Amino acid sequence: MRKIEIIMGLMLSSIVLFGQCPTNQDCVDYTIEINLDEVPSCISGDQFYSQGDLDNNSDCEDSNGDNCFRWVLYRPTGSDIVSVTADLGKGSNCNGEVNTIYSYNDGCIDHGSSGSQNVVTFEFGTSDTLTIWICDQSSAKVSLCNLCVNHSTLPVDLVYFRARNTFKNEVSFDWATAQEFNNDFFIIEKSDDLKKWEIICEINASSFPNQDNAYSYIHTQNESGDMYYRLSQIDLDGYVNTFYKRTVSCRIDTKADVKRAMRYGVWYDLVGRSINRHEKGLYLVRYKRRVYKIYR
Numbered sequence: 001m002r003k004i005e006i007i008m009g010l011m012l013s014s015i016v017l018f019g020q021c022p023t024n025q026d027c028v029d030y031t032i033e034i035n036l037d038e039v040p041s042c043i044s045g046d047q048f049y050s051q052g053d054l055d056n057n058s059d060c061e062d063s064n065g066d067n068c069f070r071w072v073l074y075r076p077t078g079s080d081i082v083s084v085t086a087d088l089g090k091g092s093n094c095n096g097e098v099n100t101i102y103s104y105n106d107g108c109i110d111h112g113s114s115g116s117q118n119v120v121t122f123e124f125g126t127s128d129t130l131t132i133w134i135c136d137q138s139s140a141k142v143s144l145c146n147l148c149v150n151h152s153t154l155p156v157d158l159v160y161f162r163a164r165n166t167f168k169n170e171v172s173f174d175w176a177t178a179q180e181f182n183n184d185f186f187i188i189e190k191s192d193d194l195k196k197w198e199i200i201c202e203i204n205a206s207s208f209p210n211q212d213n214a215y216s217y218i219h220t221q222n223e224s225g226d227m228y229y230r231l232s233q234i235d236l237d238g239y240v241n242t243f244y245k246r247t248v249s250c251r252i253d254t255k256a257d258v259k260r261a262m263r264y265g266v267w268y269d270l271v272g273r274s275i276n277r278h279e280k281g282l283y284l285v286r287y288k289r290r291v292y293k294i295y296r
């Protein structure tokens with residue numbers, strides 16, 4: 001099986017690094033937490049502003065001695081949110097200049113003074129938490145205005161991903177894409193607890209990425225019980241995009257499970273009438289609160 005190498009890099013361009021994020025400060029009374037799964041694409045206005053003036057704050061300072069206010073933004077695990085864009089500044093309309101704007105995800109970024117252009121885009125990086133500070137020496141209130149959430153454009157437009165038990169301790173998978181860009185191959189993973197995942201197959205991408213494509217795969221599953229499956233797409237650059245929201249589940253019945261049901265279960269025809277199981281045909285067999293569809 002091909003070894004998957006995930007190359008992760010953080011590219012910071014046109015950013016001047018100086019100073020240090022006030023990550024060691026409590027900022028207890030000067031923090032607003034925002035769950036981005038509860039935020040629409042954009043929120044206009046100044047819904048996220050400090051309740052008090054900055055000069056009243058003594059437990060949240062940067063290395064320059066300026067008082068700060070903090071926003072902590074959370075994105076759901078596995079979300080396709082890559083960044084947020086917002087206006088930052090003094091006053092309710094965010095048009096007042098502040099000394100320093102900081103952000104922290106995988107590391108500290110000093111964005112410097114807001115100046116007259118106070119619209120900043122903040123990247124999440126590999127972290128699901130993004131912290132933003134506004135620091136200044138004035139007595140004014142500060143605000144985060146016109147917050148917009150930016151989503152990534154996935155290289156694969158997945159139409160569906162399905163799993164089906166064939167009642168022969170096999171699971172049949174099929175999925176389809178509307179278009180593909182820079183796609184190398186797919187992987188399917190399985191888990192019995194949604195925590196530990198095991199790769200069960202790799203499927204090469206289609207040679208015709210600009211058209212609708214359908215894929216299929218049959219997996220022999222030796223363990224019985226409820227299993228979960230998820231699909232991921234790997235770029236030519238080595239990046240992995242997992243379709244978390246398309247995770248599917250499937251009940252696995254081994255050959256031994258089916259044999260026990262055939263021997264000890266109660267047989268019915270397809271309309272629910274009890275029948276003589278020695279007759280040939282397609283039947284429903286109830287055994288230990290499970291119903292099996294069996295042809296004999």
